[in-house]
Amino acid sequence: MQHVFTLDTLEQAVRGSKPAKLAVLGYPVSHSSSPQLHQSALDALGIEISYIRLEVEPGKLPLAFDKMREFGFIGCNVTAPHKFEALETCSRISDQARLLGAANTVVFAGNDSLGYNTDGPGFMRAIDEAFDLKLGDTHSLILGAGGGAGQAIATQCALQKPAKLTLVNRSLDKIIALASRLLIISSYTKIFTLTFDDPNLIEYCHAADLLVQTTSLGLQKN
Incomplete structure (x- = not known):
């Protein structure tokens, strides 16, 4: 401990x-x-x-x-x-x-x-250095996009104007509102919003180039 x-x-x-x-x-x-x-x-x-x-x-x-x-x-x-x-x-x-x-x-x-x-810029730099990926050329799927880190990373992705961006959260309310804000930043980007119990989630995961885990899963022992 x-x-x-x-x-x-x-x-x-x-x-x-x-x-x-x-x-x-x-x-x-x-x-x-x-x-x-x-x-x-x-x-x-x-x-x-x-x-x-x-x-x-x-x-x-x-x-x-x-x-x-x-x-x-x-x-x-x-x-x-x-x-x-x-x-x-x-x-x-x-x-x-x-x-x-x-x-x-x-x-x-x-x-x-x-x-x-520093979440957004740090994420962009880490992805570039570790995987040689540019967010503007990458279809990112963000798990937990309704949280603080998730929203920051989603916004950083939108700033790079990718063709596709997928937001996943427990509830749709936060990410639908987030998607509306992101479309102002990048109207070019097609944004998908899903919940974790969406039957098509696995299909979207396979279609993405990059999966980003920003949920609190693992922070508690149970």
């Missing part, structure tokens, strides 16, 4: 010889590998601060931001289910976060919290 702090125990994280100044916020958050990634970089650069996991219940993000500013945090990463709430909680957001519809990176500057989104 990876060590996880809560808002009640956060003060403990900032009192050590290597005080916590950065964190990843989620609910749950014990699965996150962000601390290994970022702490390794901090240590390599000789920066004597810690990057921690902070479990924050839904609805408590404003309180979390206030406490983190109080304790001198530089900023944080935000994972499920907080990416939509982060967009609403930040006092200022980047144009990209506004366009992608969610925030996953927050910087504290005085009394301000600045929201950014």
Whole structure:
């Protein structure tokens, strides 16, 4: 079990010889590998601060931001289910976060919290580097397209104007609304919307060039 702090125990994280100044916020958050990634970089650069996991219940993000500013945090990463709430909680957001519809990176500057989104650009770069695929030439099928990461990635795909894009979610409401917004970005793209129980889902999966898993499946033990 990876060590996880809560808002009640956060003060403990900032009192050590290597005080916590950065964190990843989620609910749950014990699965996150962000601390290994970022702490390794901090240590390599000789920066004597810690990057921690902070479990924050839904609805408590404003309180979390206030406490983190109080304790001198530089900023944080935000994972499920907080990416939509982060967009609403930040006092200022980047144009990209506004366009992608969610925030996953927050910087504290005085009394301000600045929201950014690296999900879409990071995904595009990773797909290019790992598979030599260009999203504009790829039929992507996004599982969990109604969530924060799913919407950001779907929007990033639409920005590249592919011929086809398939959105899959538990319910249709969110992705039908998303598809309407994406068609404004790329009227050229044919967008398909499906639920997970659609009998044609397997057929759509076979037709796609790239399957993108953005659901919360696997975050809980059960």
